Each structure stands twice: as C-alpha cells, then as structure tokens.
Amino acid sequence: MQFKSMVISNVEVSPNYFRMRMTAPQELACAVPGQFVMLKVNDAIDPLLRRPFGLFDVGSFVPEYAGCGAQLYCEILYKVVGKGTKLLAALHHGDLVDLLVPLGKGFQMGPAGEEKVLVGGGVGLAPLYYLAKELKERGEKVRLFAGGRNRDDVLCITEFERLGVETYVATDDGTLGERGFVTQVLERHLASGMRIFACGPTPMLNAVAKMSQKHGVPCQVSMEAYMACGVGACLGCVMKGANHSDETPDYRCVCKDGPVFDSFELQWS
Amino acid sequence: MQRPDMSVVLAGIQMRNPVMTASGTFGYGAEFADYLDLESIGAMVTKGLSLKPKAGNPTPRIVETPGGMLNAIGLQNVGIDAFIEQKLPYLKDVNTPVIANLYGNTLEEYGEVASRLDGLAGVAGIEVNISCPNVKQGGIVFGTDPGAAQEVVSLVKRNTSKPLIVKLSPNVTDVVLMAKACADAGADALSLINTLTGMAIDLDRRRPVLANVTGGLSGPAIKPVALRMVWQVAKAVQLPLIGIGGIMNGRDALEFMLAGATAIQVGTASFLDPSAAQRIAGEMEQYLVENGIDNVRSLIGALEV
Numbered sequence A: 001m002q003f004k005s006m007v008i009s010n011v012e013v014s015p016n017y018f019r020m021r022m023t024a025p026q027e028l029a030c031a032v033p034g035q036f037v038m039l040k041v042n043d044a045i046d047p048l049l050r051r052p053f054g055l056f057d058v059g060s061f062v063p064e065y066a067g068c069g070a071q072l073y074c075e076i077l078y079k080v081v082g083k084g085t086k087l088l089a090a091l092h093h094g095d096l097v098d099l100l101v102p103l104g105k106g107f108q109m110g111p112a113g114e115e116k117v118l119v120g121g122g123v124g125l126a127p128l129y130y131l132a133k134e135l136k137e138r139g140e141k142v143r144l145f146a147g148g149r150n151r152d153d154v155l156c157i158t159e160f161e162r163l164g165v166e167t168y169v170a171t172d173d174g175t176l177g178e179r180g181f182v183t184q185v186l187e188r189h190l191a192s193g194m195r196i197f198a199c200g201p202t203p204m205l206n207a208v209a210k211m212s213q214k215h216g217v218p219c220q221v222s223m224e225a226y227m228a229c230g231v232g233a234c235l236g237c238v239m240k241g242a243n244h245s246d247e248t249p250d251y252r253c254v255c256k257d258g259p260v261f262d263s264f265e266l267q268w269s
Numbered sequence B: 001m002q003r004p005d006m007s008v009v010l011a012g013i014q015m016r017n018p019v020m021t022a023s024g025t026f027g028y029g030a031e032f033a034d035y036l037d038l039e040s041i042g043a044m045v046t047k048g049l050s051l052k053p054k055a056g057n058p059t060p061r062i063v064e065t066p067g068g069m070l071n072a073i074g075l076q077n078v079g080i081d082a083f084i085e086q087k088l089p090y091l092k093d094v095n096t097p098v099i100a101n102l103y104g105n106t107l108e109e110y111g112e113v114a115s116r117l118d119g120l121a122g123v124a125g126i127e128v129n130i131s132c133p134n135v136k137q138g139g140i141v142f143g144t145d146p147g148a149a150q151e152v153v154s155l156v157k158r159n160t161s162k163p164l165i166v167k168l169s170p171n172v173t174d175v176v177l178m179a180k181a182c183a184d185a186g187a188d189a190l191s192l193i194n195t196l197t198g199m200a201i202d203l204d205r206r207r208p209v210l211a212n213v214t215g216g217l218s219g220p221a222i223k224p225v226a227l228r229m230v231w232q233v234a235k236a237v238q239l240p241l242i243g244i245g246g247i248m249n250g251r252d253a254l255e256f257m258l259a260g261a262t263a264i265q266v267g268t269a270s271f272l273d274p275s276a277a278q279r280i281a282g283e284m285e286q287y288l289v290e291n292g293i294d295n296v297r298s299l300i301g302a303l304e305v
C-alpha cells in the first residue's frame, strides 16, 4: 500500500550509515522479514524514482502527543551512496516521506529446530536483523556471520547480540573480527541441519550460494537490482533464473518474485 | 456547479475521462489494483505484446537520469497466447476499456498479432508500436521510415476491425511526415510520443550504464519535446491524438489537450506514484471546476498562438 509516513528519528550509526525510524500503517503488522519498502525521498522530480530499502525492523510505539494509542513504526538501515540517500540523510523528525509497503516476497523461516544461519555484509544486515528478531521470538537458535571491508561496515552487532544471536565477524582489513572474507568463516561452521539466510553484495551471495550447494544446506538469498516501479510492472529489475538460456529465457522480477529467492532458483556466475 | 463532463470518445472508444495508462508502465493492470481504482481511469494500455513470448534485454535495463529515466527492457512480454489466457480474463471484469499494445519483429508478425487480437471480447482497440526494428531488413526501425510505417499500418488495418491507434516514434526528423503516412494507411488515431533514444555513461568504469548501451528516455525531461510534436501533428492531421510524454499531474495533461490531444497517457509517473493515473484524472477535473469549464472536450486544440 501507499502511505505518507512521518520520520521519527534518523541517526548516523556508523560513518555514512543511517538508521531511520518512520511511522507505519497497521498493514505492516503482517510484514515478513526480507520484504522491502520503496521510498520517495522528496516530492521533486529529481531524484525521480523511489528508492528500495529492506525492512530493518517493525515494531510499535506510543506517540508523544496525548490521547493516542500504540502505533506501528518501521525502520530502515541505509548507507549514503548517492543523490537519493544523501537527501534521505538530511531528513529530520517530523518530515514526511511517501512509502510503498510491504513489497516483495520475504524469507521463509523454515521448520523449527534447525539452526538458522544468517550471513550478511554492510547494509545487507538490515533485513537480517528483522529476521533474527522474529526467529528469536520463536525461540530458534540463530547465528550471524557478518562481514565488511572494515569495522565501520559491520553494523548493529550489539543489537544482534542483545537478541541472543551468536555472532562471527570478519573484515577485509582485520579491523574487526577475523581478517578475510566472512564466507571463509562460514565454511568452517557449516553443517547439516542448518538453514542459510543471506543478504549482501552479489559476490558474497554468489560464494554463499555455491557453498550451500556443496554442503547440501538450504539457502535463501536476498537480491538487489535497479528498480523503477517495485510492483512488477516495468520489468527493469529482473535476474536470470537457474535454467535461463538465450533460447529458453527465464527472467525473475527481484521486486515481485523476490527479493528473497531460494539460491537454486537463480543462475550464479 | 455541476461536475464537469470529463468523457471523451477516441476513435469510437468511449472513455469516462481522457486519462489512459501508457504501455509498459502499467503491466497488465492487475499490478496496480492495490493502489488505485482501475474503474476511475479512461482506458488501460497493456505492455507491448508479440506473437511469441519475448525475453527482453540483459541487465541493467534501467537507469535514472535528471528528470527522467532510460529503459532498455527489450519489450519483454508474455506473448499473445499467455496474454489471452492469463491476463485478459482479469481485465475483462474491469469496467474500463483495454487497449492492446502490439509489435512485431517482422512485418508479417504485426499482421498476425493483430489478427489474433481481432474479435477478442475485452479488447476495445489496438495500439501499434512501430518503434521497433525490422529484423528481416537490417534492423531499420519501422517508425522512422514513412514507407515502412505505411506498410505496417496498412497490413494491421487489413487484419483488424478494432479501432487502430498507431504510436509514433519521436526519433525522426519530421514527425508530421510519419503521422501523415500512418493516417493515409488507415490509422484511426495516433498516440505520441514513444521514448527518445538516449544513453548514460559510467565515467569511472568507462562503460555504458545499460547493458544494451542505449535506451529510451521517458519522464518529465521529455515533456517539451512531446508537447511540440503533438502540436505539430495536430495542425497537420485530422485524426484524434493521444498525448504522451512526462505527464506528472493534471496541469501537464491539460497542456497536451490544448496542444491538440483528445486523450493522454500516463507512463513513468505511475512508477513514482502508483495511483498517478487516478490522481491526474482528479486534478484535471478540479482544474475545470476551478476555472468554470463544464466540458473537457472544449479544451482540445484550444491553444491560442
């Protein structure tokens, strides 16, 4: 649905990374981790298009003004990378933004009792936090493997730990956790009876998808693509399905068929 | 004051207001049902349909540009059979005329798709996209050559009994020449404009942004070009026109009507605001109310030069 949302807070949590909380419609109570929002950062025609962001959290709060019951909020965690996110970072409490929510297909949490393994890098941690929260509410065992270029890219680890998630960290430069790729750390811990949920840069997802196949561990990945509409109409956001070939093309919409896919559904390089 | 009369008739198609959705920007209608009342708009135009399903181009397919966007979707669509089986039944239940947009990779394909659509209940008219390369003739774009355009339009005309709208390409030196060719070949109405060919470059990677290298520019950035073309064609051709290009609000839409359009199409605007088509119809009516105009048709071609 389309919703005029009010910014509640917008805080820089690490250099260039922001966490923004906004009012949300009641319909978001049924949102699933992995689903995303399309946000119009201003009313102008520049930037023209909405920007997609994964749901970082959904919860309820009691507004400061009197006579008001509990209301829903949603949060996004974003990195300033260009025009749109720069404008977003300048928003304050009380500013209005236009949202389409909740969009796409989220994670399927799988049967109880398995060990849930979350793998993420940078802002890829955003949907994983919401997922971890929901999994923990169900009493599941959850481990997080978080990676990044340096310590500044490894976000909100304390928040994950507060949920009771066991965390493993790796950075390219070794400024936090092990030095190297988080996927190397993951490989040492992979075992049957696990289920992987991954979100992050495509090379990382590529590695995780292959590893999960090798170890026979089910794996879902949350993908990114340039988007215009977010509702499956423009066909701008497609990815190749596993059986795609020039003769028998098989394109999937990231916005509608995803952004979360079973890793075997997609074609990996 | 009574509510103004917003209805228009376009080549025999009755519409409750002049607002249509543009091909390729509104899916097959159902994608937008959560965001607006499909029965509040004048007509819906489908994604471009071809004889066989079409895969489309590699990615990236879209990129934002100042005040606009480039797309190189490559006309991905489900194909005419799947459209009839899977998409049309839903659209039939909506009390709004559906225009099927079609294209072909060869001259013959245009004729075949048109004849498959003929006689189908639930299709009020067809819109022919002639901005496509003819794969049999070295990729010359039908819509940039008056002779080729005339050939396509006459062939489609022979294969349909439905109102025939021809969608003009702006990537020509003289749009009036093309418009006249299509009119002579039997078009019942003309829609303009399709996207303007453009390109975006990633300086640091020294590569084009789109996998297809070039793409079609749409959005507010193209509105002045579209207005100019509608105005030129309106002066030269008697057919009803549909104005398209960067329409974001009711005022934009009414400007196209002043330039000579009987109806308008909303394209890229539906991406930023999925309820845009309904909102724009409302804003047009509001303008009429505020200005004491009781009939939207009185604005068609009313530009004072």
Ligand SMILES: Cc1cc2nc3c(=O)[nH]c(=O)nc-3n(C[C@H](O)[C@H](O)[C@H](O)COP(=O)(O)OP(=O)(O)OC[C@H]3O[C@@H](n4cnc5c(N)ncnc54)[C@H](O)[C@@H]3O)c2cc1C
Binding pocket: A036, A047, A051, A052, A053, A054, A055, A076, A077, A078, A079, A080, A081, A082, A083, A084, A085, A086, A123, A126, A127, A223, A224, A225, A226, A227, A259
């Ligand atoms: C389903 C989905 C969920 C996402 N979730 C988050 C999230 O939780 N947090 C977050 O920070 N980002 C997320 N992104 C990426 C985010 O949408 C882009 O970073 C943002 O749109 C950039 O906007 P901009 O105007 O600042 O950048 P622009 O000026 O448009 O571009 C700057 C740079 O960002 C890249 N970029 C632009 N759009 C995208 C895109 N859609 N996907 C990937 N790269 C892009 C461009 O290639 C360019 O290098 C998500 C993307 C998708 C598709």
Ligand SMILES: Cc1cc2nc3c(=O)[nH]c(=O)nc-3n(C[C@H](O)[C@H](O)[C@H](O)COP(=O)(O)O)c2cc1C
Binding pocket: A234, A236, B022, B023, B024, B025, B047, B048, B071, B073, B075, B101, B129, B167, B193, B194, B195, B217, B218, B219, B220, B222, B244, B245, B246, B247, B265, B266, B267, B268, B269
């Ligand atoms: C993503 C996208 C896909 C499109 N697909 C088609 C198509 O299949 N057939 C067609 O005739 N026009 C197609 N168009 C062109 C639009 O219908 C319209 O003519 C153009 O976008 C200009 O209008 P706008 O500025 O309001 O978007 C497409 C445009 C976009 C942006």
Ligand code: FES
Binding pocket: A226, A227, A228, A229, A230, A231, A232, A233, A234, A235, A236, A237, A238, A253, A254, A255, A256
């Ligand atoms: S963003 Fe338009 S189809 Fe996915």
